[in-house]
Amino acid sequence: MKSSPWWKEATIYQIYPRSFFDSNGDGEGDLKGISSKLHYVQELGVDAIWLSPFYTSPNKDGGYDVADPRDVDPRFGNLDDAKRLIEVAHSLGLKVLVDVVPNHFSDQHVWFQQALKAGRGSAERARFHFYDANEDGSPPNNWISLFGGPSWTQVEDGQYYLHLFDSSQPDLNWDNPDVASDYEVTLRFWLDLGVDGFRIDVAHGLVKENLLTNHPDPQGISDALRLDVSMDPEVRYALLPTVPYFDRQGVHEIYRKWRKLFDSYKDREIMAVAEAWVHPPVNATRYVRSDELHQVFNFDLLDAPFKSDFLYGVVNRSIELMNSVGALPTWALSNHDSPRVASRIGEVQARALALFVMALPGSCYVFAGQELGLPDGEIPDSSRQDPIYFRTKGAQKGRDGARIPLPWNGETAPFGFTTGRPWLPLTDKWKELTIEKQSIDPKSTLNLYRSALKLRADHLTTQGSITWLESPEHGAKSSSLLAVRRGNVSIYMNLSDLPVEVEITGKLLIMSAGTVDGRDGKMTIPAVSTIWVHH
Ligand code: NOJ
Secondary structure (H helix, E strand, C coil): CCCCCCCCCCCCEEECCCHCCCCCCCCCCCCHHHHHHHHHHHHHCEEEEECCCCCCCCCCCCCCCCCCEEEEEECCCHHCCCHHHHHHHCCCEEEEEEEECCECCCCCHHHHHHHHHCCCCCCCCCCCCCEEECCCCEEEEECCCCCCECCCCECCCCCCEECCCCCCCEEECCCHHHHHHHHHHHHHHHHCCCCCEEEEEECCCCCCCCCCCCCHHHHHHHHHHCCCCCCHHHHHHHHHCCCCCCCCCCCHHHHHHHHHHCCCCCCCEEEEEECCCCCCCHHHHHHHCCCCCEEEEECCCCEEEEEEEEHHHHHHHHHHHHHHHCCCEEEEEECCCCCCCCHCHHHHHHHHHHHHCCCCEEEEEEEEEECCCCCCCCCHHHHHHHHHHHCCCCCCCCCHHHHHHCCCCCCCCCCCCCCCCCCCCCCCCCHHHHHHHHHCCCCCCHHHHHHHHHHHHHHCCCCCCCCEEECCCCCCCCCCCEEEEECCEEEEECCCCCEEECCCCCCEEEEEECCCEECCCCEEECEEEEEEEEE
């Protein structure tokens, strides 16, 4: 059953426009390409799409460096194509979310260009964070960019500007009223074009504190913020709350205003989801208080090991935390910023975990290609594009592997993605993973997702919360099993390398691997697999 409002338990499919489908042979995906393939997305059984940025951009950070937030980059098409995409999606019953990037603009945005010309002390510079150098010529403080290197860049007249990300992404000054009012225009622009909501990039970063003060451990906080840098969890959790540019109270004032704007579209159910990396986890609940945003991403599964105690902790805590503010959690196993789940924990494990997660209350986010069990791309260093790779001088490989184009059909790369040269190379090894092949294989990961999403809608959404049957704190306290009951369905995930027999009767709805033996009130769940049983 569909939940009401639509987003409450929606499954949302994330499309990285550059990698979805290329309609004009230039090697990069585009809006027309997306429109032409939306029937595939609809058949998958999701409720909505979220489009990563397709705005005018010099593309220094995969389009998250926006030069005009109210126009389409010619590489992706034009505004008519965006309009058409929204219409096609709606005609197929799909809602559309677009990404907004309010923490920063591209240095090519007209405001930043004006700020450079206008000089120190000007109203134009006050829209960003421009400050004089210290007496010794050094930057105003010692913060480190999330992409490596200093978070300040000096301009010709000696002033520095702040950029938490690449030097081509100057941070906006949200204390400046011009910034808030311009963003309102952007939000209205897309809402008036027909979108159903927004994914808010770096939602926790808009307000900064102690801008002119050094942090005692700038490298420490920078590492603590990166999932791909390993760190003792205690050290990490001690550092995170001290980050002076994330999760400050002021951000909530901004979202209260945005919520009023969304609610002013009275006949529509507009929603917004925050990308907010915050610690401690309870802080995430603040973003979804009833007068703020609708959802907040839960990133805990993006780097979770395939271990029952860890997964139990994440699932249980996420549900309880969100419940404390009357919200539902969100679940994501992959996105464009982190290694693909099939590469990170293994293909079979990724199927089992996906089937477990699709049964849980809340919204599921599926990153395009995840439904194919796609691993990370094999990218030679010479093809890398991510600024993280360049700013860390190759020490970190960056996120290109996750952003690989989709394999659609055929026997050799680029598998129908483009008639030209793909912007990132696909590998011939993927010929069994194409959408064409998987569509006709009943045991494929694609068909697992299709069936699971249908069963989820038929039996699980709107069925309220879960009761734990097996966990480190419930049932036989087995270290190999996690199991919950939701409505009339029991969901068992066997994390061990051996089959596990459980006492259970009912009709087997779906399984992620192998064959399930069932007799005499017992079922044997294959190694590393999840099953759903209907009672
Ligand atoms: C988060 C986005 O998901 C990521 O791709 C981007 O690089 C940063 N924000 C900066 O906008």
